[in-house]
Amino acid sequence: MVMVLLVEDDPAVREGLQLALRRQGHDVQAAGSGEEGVEQLRTRRPDIVVLDLMLPGIDGFETCRRMRTIAEVPIIMLTARGDDFDVVAGLEAGADDYVIKPTEPRVLDARIRAVLRRTSTTEPSNSERHGELVIDRAGFEVTKNDEKVGLTPTELKLLLELSRTPGRVLSRQQILEAVWEHDYLGDSRLVDACVQRLRAKIEDVPADPKYVHTVRGFGYRFGPR
Structure with missing residues (x-):
């Protein structure tokens, strides 16, 4: 079972995504702030992080940068807008992919599975x-x-x-x-x-x-x- 760390400050969105991703077969741990997300990454070592950009305290960009100093875990960022600046800044901070909110759970699940397939591709032994x-x-x-x-x-x-x-x-x-x-x-x-x-x-x-x-x-x- 894939462990997903979901970092989202909006309780309604967080709970909705938790429930939906669990229905898709994922084990979901949630954090309500960037600081909490960084700490959970240190202690739980999830398979993938789903990270909202608009967070209280340290924002999603800084959270992503800090996470990158801890582990090379895949990170999908959630952005409320398709704004080029937000997307590019998030990618430059170290995110692997992005999804624009509001998003359907099946779309997010597909992105999660696509990112994780990158770590399991069999390559020739050389x-x-x-x-x-x-x-x-x-x-x-x-x-x-x-x-x-x-x-x-x-x-x-x-x-x-x-x-x-x-x-x-x-x-x-x-x-x-x-x-x-x-x-x-x-x-x-x-x-x-x-x-x-x-x-x-x-x-x-x-x-x-x-x-x-x-x-x-x-x-x-x-x-x-």
Whole structure:
């Protein structure tokens, strides 16, 4: 059973989502503030976090950043608006996906299951060396200069997808469908934000990437230079 940590300050919304997600077969633990959510993450170690952006005290953006210092747990953010600033800021803070409120429980459940599938995909049992970067597809581990690189499940899935065929250019739509299992091109900001986070972890100079290259007007290509 998947353990979901739900961080939502509105009691009615929180209780409604708890009940709905339990009906979908999830074990749901709830927190009413960002501070409480961070503490529960430390002690309970859930499989995934569903995090509202508009919280009292520390907001969802700061909560997400703090959670990222504790664990590489997948995070889906809930936003009351489809505002580009909120969405992009949330993704840059470390969220893996987003859902706009009000949301149907089955939609949230589908997003949860899609994110979790990224951690259970079977890869061929081999390690690949790309310059200083070593990708262990079987062990779901990435090292650079013999040091482990801490990637979230989404960042890892993105790297695995890009590096599957070095030199091949993948459109944002192709990446979106392969990694997030979405088919709406408007969600391409998910791709761009995740690429930005991935570069910050694997590149020596993220602004001048060596591994993940932008193909202007189309998408991205993997290949050390």
